[in-house]
Amino acid sequence: MLKHGDLGDKKHPARISLELAENRLIFEASNKKRQVSLYPSGGLGLKNIEKRLQNHYQDRYSMLIRDENEHFTITLTISL
Numbered sequence: 001m002l003k004h005g006d007l008g009d010k011k012h013p014a015r016i017s018l019e020l021a022e023n024r025l026i027f028e029a030s031n032k033k034r035q036v037s038l039y040p041s042g043g044l045g046l047k048n049i050e051k052r053l054q055n056h057y058q059d060r061y062s063m064l065i066r067d068e069n070e071h072f073t074i075t076l077t078i079s080l
Contacts, residue, residue, distance in 0.1 A: 006032040007031065017029075023079065061079070
């Protein structure tokens with residue numbers, strides 16, 4: 001979000017949501033994509049996060065990534 005998002009568009013603010021329900025932690029972040037990225041986007045950060053989640057939580061998590069034309073959303077659910 002901070003690296004690749006367009007955080008200056010007041011009509012499309014970045015959003016972070018954190019919810020604890022029924023022994024599950026649900027984290028969601030969404031943002032408008034920056035039209036021209038200042039950094040190369042290779043997806044290594046997401047692969048690294050996935051690897052760390054798998055090492056720590058094994059089968060007790062799910063990560064849904066929605067990479068659309070103008071917006072990026074990630075939903076992470078962890079069973080506690």
